[in-house]
Amino acid sequence: MPTHTPLISTQHLYKKFGEKAAVQDVSFDVYEGEIFGFLGPNGAGKTTTIKMIVGLLQPTAGSVKVGGYDVQLQPLQAKAASGYVPDEPHLYPKLTGRELLRFVGDLYGLQRQQANRRSEELLRLFDLSQAADDTIDSYSHGMQQKTALAAALVHDPKVLVLDEPTVGLDPKSARLIKDLLRQMAERGAAIFLSTHILEIAERMCDRIGIINQGRLISVGTMDELRGAASGEASLEDIFLGLTGGAEYAEIAEVLK
Amino acid sequence: MSDPPSADSKLWPLVWKLLRLRLLIFINGFRRARLRAKIIWGIAAILVLGFLGFAFFLSWTLLHFFSSPELSALIGDATPVLESVPALIFTGTFIGILVTSFGVLLQALYLAGDMDFLLSAPVPIRAVFLSKLLQAILPNFGLICLFALPVLFGLGVSSKYSFLYYPLVVLILSALALAAAGLAGLLVMLVVRVFPARRVAEVIGFIGAITSFICSQSGQLARWGELRSEQAQQALELVTRLNTPWSPLAWAGRGLVSLGKADWLAGVSLSGATLLVCGLVFGVTLVGAERLYYTGWASMQNIQRRRKVNRRQNGASTFPSFAAVFQNWQPSALPAIIHKDFLSLRRDMRNMSQLVMPLILGLIYFIMLMRSGNELSLGRGEAPPFVVDLIRSASAYASVGLALFVGWMLLSRLAGMGFAQEGKSYWLIKTAPVSPLKQIAAKFLVAILPTLGLCFAFLLLTWLIKRNDILTFLFTLPAVALCIAGNTGIQLAFGIAGANMSWDNPQHMQRGLSSCLGSLVSMLYYPLSMALFFGPAIAAPLFNLPLLAGQFAGLLLGGVFSLACAVVPLALVYARLPRLGEN
Numbered sequence: 001m002p003t004h005t006p007l008i009s010t011q012h013l014y015k016k017f018g019e020k021a022a023v024q025d026v027s028f029d030v031y032e033g034e035i036f037g038f039l040g041p042n043g044a045g046k047t048t049t050i051k052m053i054v055g056l057l058q059p060t061a062g063s064v065k066v067g068g069y070d071v072q073l074q075p076l077q078a079k080a081a082s083g084y085v086p087d088e089p090h091l092y093p094k095l096t097g098r099e100l101l102r103f104v105g106d107l108y109g110l111q112r113q114q115a116n117r118r119s120e121e122l123l124r125l126f127d128l129s130q131a132a133d134d135t136i137d138s139y140s141h142g143m144q145q146k147t148a149l150a151a152a153l154v155h156d157p158k159v160l161v162l163d164e165p166t167v168g169l170d171p172k173s174a175r176l177i178k179d180l181l182r183q184m185a186e187r188g189a190a191i192f193l194s195t196h197i198l199e200i201a202e203r204m205c206d207r208i209g210i211i212n213q214g215r216l217i218s219v220g221t222m223d224e225l226r227g228a229a230s231g232e233a234s235l236e237d238i239f240l241g242l243t244g245g246a247e248y249a250e251i252a253e254v255l256k
Numbered sequence: 257m258s259d260p261p262s263a264d265s266k267l268w269p270l271v272w273k274l275l276r277l278r279l280l281i282f283i284n285g286f287r288r289a290r291l292r293a294k295i296i297w298g299i300a301a302i303l304v305l306g307f308l309g310f311a312f313f314l315s316w317t318l319l320h321f322f323s324s325p326e327l328s329a330l331i332g333d334a335t336p337v338l339e340s341v342p343a344l345i346f347t348g349t350f351i352g353i354l355v356t357s358f359g360v361l362l363q364a365l366y367l368a369g370d371m372d373f374l375l376s377a378p379v380p381i382r383a384v385f386l387s388k389l390l391q392a393i394l395p396n397f398g399l400i401c402l403f404a405l406p407v408l409f410g411l412g413v414s415s416k417y418s419f420l421y422y423p424l425v426v427l428i429l430s431a432l433a434l435a436a437a438g439l440a441g442l443l444v445m446l447v448v449r450v451f452p453a454r455r456v457a458e459v460i461g462f463i464g465a466i467t468s469f470i471c472s473q474s475g476q477l478a479r480w481g482e483l484r485s486e487q488a489q490q491a492l493e494l495v496t497r498l499n500t501p502w503s504p505l506a507w508a509g510r511g512l513v514s515l516g517k518a519d520w521l522a523g524v525s526l527s528g529a530t531l532l533v534c535g536l537v538f539g540v541t542l543v544g545a546e547r548l549y550y551t552g553w554a555s556m557q558n559i560q561r562r563r564k565v566n567r568r569q570n571g572a573s574t575f576p577s578f579a580a581v582f583q584n585w586q587p588s589a590l591p592a593i594i595h596k597d598f599l600s601l602r603r604d605m606r607n608m609s610q611l612v613m614p615l616i617l618g619l620i621y622f623i624m625l626m627r628s629g630n631e632l633s634l635g636r637g638e639a640p641p642f643v644v645d646l647i648r649s650a651s652a653y654a655s656v657g658l659a660l661f662v663g664w665m666l667l668s669r670l671a672g673m674g675f676a677q678e679g680k681s682y683w684l685i686k687t688a689p690v691s692p693l694k695q696i697a698a699k700f701l702v703a704i705l706p707t708l709g710l711c712f713a714f715l716l717l718t719w720l721i722k723r724n725d726i727l728t729f730l731f732t733l734p735a736v737a738l739c740i741a742g743n744t745g746i747q748l749a750f751g752i753a754g755a756n757m758s759w760d761n762p763q764h765m766q767r768g769l770s771s772c773l774g775s776l777v778s779m780l781y782y783p784l785s786m787a788l789f790f791g792p793a794i795a796a797p798l799f800n801l802p803l804l805a806g807q808f809a810g811l812l813l814g815g816v817f818s819l820a821c822a823v824v825p826l827a828l829v830y831a832r833l834p835r836l837g838e839n
Contacts, residue, residue, distance in 0.1 A: 054687045055686065055687055056683055056686055056687060056837065056838070057838055058834060058835065058838070075689075076689040076690075076691060077689070079687055079688055079689040080689035082687070084683070084687045086683055088680075090679070090680035090681050090683065091681055091684070092596065092600060092681045092684070093604075093681075094599065094600045094603040094604050095596065095599060095600065099596075099599065103592050103595075103596050103684075104684065104688070106588060106589060106591070106592030107589045107592055107593075107684070107685065107688035107689070107690055108688060108689060109588060109589070109689070135603065137454065138452075151684065
């Protein structure tokens with residue numbers, strides 16, 4: 001169950017690329033034991049926000065704390081507490097799956113035996129044992145995605161940040177991810193995930209944030225979002241109502 | 257719903273549609289390019305036209321000179337050699353296109369990003385194959401025409417051949433190029449059915465780079481000063497031997513020369529036979545493409561799967577290696593990054609070619625150094641004694657200069673691309689709790705350790721064979737190590753400044769002028785640091801000072817300079833690192 005210790009906290013986060021503001025004044029908290037869904041249309045600023053949380057991008061203004069550590073001022077402590085799965089699993093193509101997991105274990109300072117044990121467990125869990133000694137460039141997209149997920153879990157992070165984690169996964173693997181995330185949250189981890197699959201967000205997430213044109217336009221539980229959207233039934237209706245996609249239904253009618 | 261096009265009736269319009277798409281992309285790229293880029297394109301076009309005119313004029317004059325009666329009186333009749341020129345050029349064109357097209361077609365037919373789109377569209381596979389083939393050979397064909405056409409036209413003008421000769425030159429060149437590319441395409445389709453396309457591309461890149469490098473450097477081993485006129489004569493005879501009537505490749509040249517000389521029967525039959533054979537080869541290629549291309553493309557996944565199974569059956573994941581040494585260290589980010597880098601470098605053939613080149617160069621320089629012997633040529637003995645002494649002292653360090661140059665090539669790759677080689681996978685390190693200092697230390701060690709190994713091996717071998725003074729040898733070791741350390745710092749700094757972290761092709765790891773500037777600065781750095789290291793040691797005997805004192809002073813001066821060059825640029829790397837990979 002979510003508690004009131006924030007493991008991810010963003011304060012007035014801004015990011016500009018040249019003149020274009022990708023993220024503007026985004027503030028939210030994700031608590032211990034909570035799964036937080038981050039929704040938004042394409043180009044809304046989801047990935048930019050995520051990259052600032054995990055330390056891949058430096059904010060133009062504002063601050064991010066992960067595990068209680070400021071990502072800019074105490075980056076090593078903040079990064080040690082978190083695991084990240086990007087939207088595109090770019091992994092070292094000439095390493096094998098097993099080598100990659102051990103490499104990540106070493107980066108996070110795990111003891112060799114511990115890293116080996118965790119790697120083997122995760123390879124088995126994600127059904128990658130058979131391909132563990134093949135180089136990653138021979139993996140399919142789904143296998144690479146699963147390897148990236150395994151890499152994010154090697155050090156058993158307190159905070160897990162996932163950008164579109166179920167894209168390219170078969171139903172079995174997608175189900176495994178959902179179960180894993182729920183288990184991690186029950187053990188007290190904070191899960192932050194962005195997704196376009198509203199059904200996943202609706203069923204899995206304790207709270208949902210919706211971002212549009214770089215601004216966080218709504219945050220809350222499903223009930224709170226429904227209340228704010230004057231009783232709209234589904235998350236899809238709420239999302240389309242907030243981000244302005246409802247008019248596409250009319251266009252679809254015309255194309256019929 | 258629109259009707260699907262019938263495969264054969266619309267082949268050429270579809271090929272044109274696909275080619276037009278490329279043309280459109282090129283035109284759009286040109287239109288949207290900056291004015292500076294457009295001006296450079298314009299200047300390049302004028303330069304190419306100028307080169308064509310110059311090459312034509314030069315060929316015409318030279319070939320005219322070869323056929324002059326005055327020269328014939330001196331070297332004998334040159335007509336057989338001149339008449340063999342077309343056969344030589346056509347043979348070269350065919351083999352050149354065949355060899356170079358293999359790699360290009362492999363990329364275009366199997367590894368291009370648009371294949372999924374094209375194969376899922378209602379376009380016959382033959383049209384896709386043809387358009388890819390034409391796109392792939394066009395640059396190489398253009399390049400060959402740039403050199404071949406002026407020579408062939410120059411031969412026509414100087415030998416006063418008939419007008420039919422000129423259009424037929426273009427026609428036969430094109431036909432031979434298409435036949436060669438078709439054969440290359442067939443070979444690609446057959447090879448890809450057995451080996452994974454990506455692996456073949458890596459091997460081709462490796463072999464191509466090594467072969468061209470060996471060819472370019474092997475000239476240094478030739479003793480041009482000892483070239484005899486008989487050897488030149490033998491080389492010319494080789495040209496005429498290519499013009500044998502039994503070689504189909506010579507038919508084109510012989511036919512054209514016959515047509516030029518108005519020997520119509522021989523000319524028409526030989527040229528016709530050439531065009532017929534080319535047409536047949538191209539036809540077979542098209543039919544083969546219909547059968548092999550799609551099935552080859554579709555079976556690419558199966559090949560990967562087979563390879564994986566085999567590897568598991570062999571049970572060999574890795575073998576003990578230089579990289580594995582670091583795996584046994586206490587686990588931490590520093591050895592982990594070093595281990596990972598060495599594994600990636602060793603396994604990627606595209607990197608290997610860049611790493612093997614310094615080894616080849618080192619071997620060539622080593623042979624040259626051994627050939628020169630221990631005795632120094634001091635000319636006619638007119639130089640003042642102090643100059644002779646100076647040269648003698650400096651020559652003791654000649655091997656150091658060569659070792660540093662060989663090491664510089666390796667270092668340019670390892671340090672210059674140190675951070676850029678992380679590419680899109682850098683997020684794994686950037687999101688991990690690895691301090692910038694550890695990252696820099698890892699990249700520094702990855703670059704300097706193999707370079708030191710190569711340079712020290714070169715110096716040790718040279719010393720073992722030449723048996724120079726051991727004190728001088730021992731002095732060179734720290735001097736070379738410090739010299740390389742300074743250069744590593746410089747190369748890392750320029751490398752990170754121009755790093756392109758979103759590369760797909762390893763040749764695009766760098767962008768902008770940083771890489772060139774880095775090479776320039778590091779090239780300026782070497783003579784300067786060598787002068788500081790070895791200058792005092794070379795000069796000491798001239799001032800009647802002990803050699804050891806000179807060497808000590810050199811180590812002090814050069815050491816301070818090199819360490820400054822190693823550390824100061826690393827501060828720039830440290831400042832740049834947090835922003836690396838943001839764009």
